[in-house]
Amino acid sequence: MTRLLNEIKSCNLCREHLPFAPKPILQFHRSSELLLVGQAPGTKAHESGIPWNDPSGVRLRQWLQVSDETFYDPKKISIVPMGFCYPGPGTSGDLPPRPECSERWMQSILSHLTNVRTIILVGAYSSTYFLGAGDLRSKIRDHATNASRFVVLPHPSPRNNIWLKKNEWFERESLPRIRRKLGTA
Numbered sequence: 676m677t678r679l680l681n682e683i684k685s686c687n688l689c690r691e692h693l694p695f696a697p698k699p700i701l702q703f704h705r706s707s708e709l710l711l712v713g714q715a716p717g718t719k720a721h722e723s724g725i726p727w728n729d730p731s732g733v734r735l736r737q738w739l740q741v742s743d744e745t746f747y748d749p750k751k752i753s754i755v756p757m758g759f760c761y762p763g764p765g766t767s768g769d770l771p772p773r774p775e776c777s778e779r780w781m782q783s784i785l786s787h788l789t790n791v792r793t794i795i796l797v798g799a800y801s802s803t804y805f806l807g808a809g810d811l812r813s814k815i816r817d818h819a820t821n822a823s824r825f826v827v828l829p830h831p832s833p834r835n836n837i838w839l840k841k842n843e844w845f846e847r848e849s850l851p852r853i854r855r856k857l858g859t860a
Contacts, residue, residue, distance in 0.1 A: 676705050692762075694763040694764070703749055708751070757776065812842065
């Protein structure tokens with residue numbers, strides 16, 4: 676597993692598409708029981724090398740009711756985004772995650788994470804990869820209460836405040852169910 680992580684950390688498959696030199700940001704360990712799959716690191720994560728090291732991460736940890744210590748312990752939580760490097764700025768937020776990462780590495784990583792009981796999918800890119808096409812709202816609602824190993828969350832970015840305001844049911848109804856499902860309520 677250490678060899679796999681070192682191979683990923685030296686990956687440069689999408690170098691020509693990135694605004695900065697590749698800097699894969701992820702954490703995983705064979706003993707973790709929780710896998711968090713988001714989009715791609717943002718600029719603050721790229722600068723620090725720490726995943727979810729921004730206001731989105733603060734909100735995510737609040738939603739999950741986990742401490743920074745727990746969140747950043749790879750033996751407890753593996754963090755594997757769909758794209759491992761900052762993809763660059765888009766017109767309204769960052770560009771989508773580069774597809775090369777998930778195409779090249781995701782199945783290899785998953786094959787090593789044999790203790791994972793729950794997979795938290797943050798946003799549309801990860802939920803589509805793992806669950807197929809479909810409405811994100813429906814996926815969030817369905818997976819908040821069903822017995823599957825998946826939990827689906829909207830992206831916690833402050834840029835998503837409009838979505839959260841239009842979908843107040845998420846924090847009022849789904850989030851408490853998700854916390855119970857995760858055992859953090």
